[in-house]
Amino acid sequence: LKEEALTKVAQAEDLKALEAVRVGYLGKKGPMTEVLRGMGKLSPEERPVVGELANKVREAITTALEEKKQRFEADVLNTQLKTETIDVTLPGRPVNLGGPHLLTSIVTEIEDLFIGMGFDIKEGPEVETDYYNFEALNLPKDHPARDMQDSFYITEELLLRTHTSPVQARTMGEYRGNKPVKMICPGKVYRRDTDDATHSHQFTQVEGLYVDKNVRMSDLKGVLNQFAKQFFGEEREIRLRPSFFPFTEPSVEMDISCKVCHGKGCSVCKQTGWIEILGGGMVHPDVLKMAGYDPEIYSGFAFGMGPERIAMLKYGVDDIRHFYTNDQRFLTQYHKA
Numbered sequence: 150l151k152e153e154a155l156t157k158v159a160q161a162e163d164l165k166a167l168e169a170v171r172v173g174y175l176g177k178k179g180p181m182t183e184v185l186r187g188m189g190k191l192s193p194e195e196r197p198v199v200g201e202l203a204n205k206v207r208e209a210i211t212t213a214l215e216e217k218k219q220r221f222e223a224d225v226l227n228t229q230l231k232t233e234t235i236d237v238t239l240p241g242r243p244v245n246l247g248g249p250h251l252l253t254s255i256v257t258e259i260e261d262l263f264i265g266m267g268f269d270i271k272e273g274p275e276v277e278t279d280y281y282n283f284e285a286l287n288l289p290k291d292h293p294a295r296d297m298q299d300s301f302y303i304t305e306e307l308l309l310r311t312h313t314s315p316v317q318a319r320t321m322g323e324y325r326g327n328k329p330v331k332m333i334c335p336g337k338v339y340r341r342d343t344d345d346a347t348h349s350h351q352f353t354q355v356e357g358l359y360v361d362k363n364v365r366m367s368d369l370k371g372v373l374n375q376f377a378k379q380f381f382g383e384e385r386e387i388r389l390r391p392s393f394f395p396f397t398e399p400s401v402e403m404d405i406s407c408k409v410c411h412g413k414g415c416s417v418c419k420q421t422g423w424i425e426i427l428g429g430g431m432v433h434p435d436v437l438k439m440a441g442y443d444p445e446i447y448s449g450f451a452f453g454m455g456p457e458r459i460a461m462l463k464y465g466v467d468d469i470r471h472f473y474t475n476d477q478r479f480l481t482q483y484h485k486a
């Protein structure tokens with residue numbers, strides 16, 4: 150019986166066959182169990198002899214089975230190790246990294262620059278009240294300049310803000326007229342415009358406001374000059390032209406020189422050599438008064454610029470719609486390596 154079983158173990162070709170041999174010889178219905186069960190019928194002298202023999206046979210078979218089983222398992226593991234090896238010398242697959250949107254980068258750059266000059270960053274709601282968007286900025290209900298900024302009204306009193314200037318009034322109001330204000334506010338604004346290469350019904354602005362004792366026009370010019378040079382290059386110059394906004398007096402528009410020099414010489418981007426980049430001025434006394442500041446004590450300057458326009462000038466983007474259509478071929482050009 151023992152020899153027969155051991156031969157079968159030797160012949161078994163896989164784990165399944167091996168298990169069949171085990172069940173066949175050592176299982177409940179196998180011959181070994183039968184022998185052990187029959188022990189009761191033996192005489193007391195025969196019992197230990199047969200018992201010892203039976204145990205030895207069982208042990209021998211069990212050991213043989215175990216050894217063979219371990220060999221099979223090792224084989225399985227080895228083939229697995231061989232077939233599943235990873236070739237660590239293969240070149241990796243490139244991973245496409247995302248990056249900030251050009252507008253986000255520009256706004257961050259503008260923020261960093263003004264933080265460097267001591268400005269705080271403020272925010273305001275995109276759904277604004279008629280009061281903050283217009284009234285508090287010296288644009289009463291019948292003011293013709295309201296037409297300049299054709300608005301998206303939600304109700305009679307609520308609209309999508311047409312500029313970030315309401316954040317001027319909100320911030321001054323928050324400080325209750327007894328504290329200097331030095332902030333910039335980036336954000337989205339909305340106007341009823343037909344979209345084309347230079348117009349968008351939604352775009353971005355960065356507002357600036359500095360209110361303190363003795364703030365003068367020359368402070369505005371100094372800050373904007375610093376901004377222009379840091380942002381566009383040391384060789385750039387600015388000029389202020391008189392303009393009109395109901396919430397600033399006097400009001401200005403700022404141009405930046407746009408002579409672009411390269412290896413072969415210089416070219417002028419517009420016939421005049423200047424291009425307009427923002428509006429600003431000295432905060433109107435009425436605007437200060439409405440926000441709780443005494444114009445006899447406090448004065449201030451404000452400005453507003455459009456990051457899209459600034460990005461278009463800096464990088465030669467020819468259509469404002471590129472900023473909003475999410476074409477990867479456009480966007481990835483501005484991702485830093």
Ligand code: PHE
Nearest residue numbers: 312314394428429451452453
């Ligand atoms: N809010 C003005 C605009 O949208 C810009 C501006 C801001 C002008 C602050 C003066 C002062 O055109």
